[in-house]
Amino acid sequence: QVQLVESGGGVVQPGRSLRLSCAASGFTFSNYAIHWVRQAPGKGLEWVAVISFDGNKKYYADSLKGRFTISRDNSKSTLSLQMNSLRNEDTAVYYCARAGESLSIDFWGQGTLVTVSS
Amino acid sequence: IVMTQTPLSSPVALGQPASISCRSSQSLVHSNGNTYLSWLHQRPGQPPRLLLYKISNRFSGVPDRFSGSGAGTDFTLKISRVEPEDVGDYYCMQATQFPWTFGQGTKVEIK
Numbered sequence: 001q002v003q004l005v006e007s008g009g010g011v012v013q014p015g016r017s018l019r020l021s022c023a024a025s026g027f028t029f030s031n032y033a034i035h036w037v038r039q040a041p042g043k044g045l046e047w048v049a050v051i052s053f054d055g056n057k058k059y060y061a062d063s064l065k066g067r068f069t070i071s072r073d074n075s076k077s078t079l080s081l082q083m084n085s086l087r088n089e090d091t092a093v094y095y096c097a098r099a100g101e102s103l104s105i106d107f108w109g110q111g112t113l114v115t116v117s118s
Numbered sequence: 119i120v121m122t123q124t125p126l127s128s129p130v131a132l133g134q135p136a137s138i139s140c141r142s143s144q145s146l147v148h149s150n151g152n153t154y155l156s157w158l159h160q161r162p163g164q165p166p167r168l169l170l171y172k173i174s175n176r177f178s179g180v181p182d183r184f185s186g187s188g189a190g191t192d193f194t195l196k197i198s199r200v201e202p203e204d205v206g207d208y209y210c211m212q213a214t215q216f217p218w219t220f221g222q223g224t225k226v227e228i229k
Contacts (some may be wrong), residue, residue, distance in 0.1 A: 037166075045158075045166065045209055047218040061217045095165055103154040103213035104171035111165055 002026040002107040004096050009112030012086055020112060022079040022096030029077035030054070033099035036070060036081050038092035039111070046092070049081070050099065086116045119143050119212050123221035129229040136197040138224045140210035145190050147214070154213035157186055157195045160223075161206040169208075170195070202228065 008020040022034070036048040049060045049070040058070050069082040079096050093111040100106025120143040130136045146153045155173050158166040168177040173193060174186040183198040197204055205228060210221040 044207075044223040045160075045211075045220040047211075047220065050218075059216045097165075100168060100171065100177070102152065102172045102175070104156045104168055104177070105158075105166075105211070106168045106171075106177060108165035108167065 002098065004098065004107060004109035006094060006096050006109045006112035009094065009114045011115045011117060013118050014087060014116055016086055017082070017084045018086060018114060020081040020083065020094055020096075020114070022081075022109060024077045024079065024096075024098075027098070029072075030074040034072065034079045035097045035099060035105055036068075036079075037095045037097055037105070037108075038090075039095070040089075040092045043092075048094070051079070083114070086114075088116050090114065091116045119146070119215055119219050121210055121212055121219050121221040123208075123210060123224050125224060126222065127225045127227070129227050130197075130200045131229045132202065133199050136200050136204075136226055138195045138208050138210075138226075140188075140193045140195070140221050142191045142193075142212055146193075146212050147190060153189065155186075155188070155193050156211045156213065157184075158209045158211060159204075159206055160209065161203075164206075166209065197226075200226070200228070 003025045005023045012018050033052050035050045051058050051070045055072050067085045071080045093113050095111045097105045097108040122141045124139045157170040160166040170186040185196050207223045
């Protein structure tokens, strides 16, 4: 079955960096685009970024202003999110999720919590 | 594109229908003619799960009590008969234009 497992979350001070990872299994990872979506505590969903199946195309939320970088390693079936210059408002559960049919998002990981606090 | 859902909260009796509206700030019709509007459901403490894509197509395993309709900027999710497992937050999402955006969510609870 499709599995996406995020890791790398934790508590980090404002202005510091953090790198999230997502390990995929149960499907041919190199055939699918993959997204990051986040959810602040008690709030709604916010789309963060997506990377194409081959890593050649990347799109980001406007609000990130170049602070985040999405990447993938198809040889290891892993996705990464490099987050720099973190702010309090980046505190959220970060989900990796698979792109599905017709530009849907069909499978989601359980998420990893990032807390930005001094 | 801003996605606006109404209502924000919907108390519903078991076995009764529920309806959620989602309106986009501009047309979701893509240049290829498709409309990339999805609905997702999130139970408390769980990640979201896909219900419908391209307005009305049910994802694998989704019960047929869930249906979607609409066009252009106005869309609706209907649950024909609410069951206990349907509680939680419902989100519409547009993928017609980057950045993809979600509605603010509608909480469905049992009355």
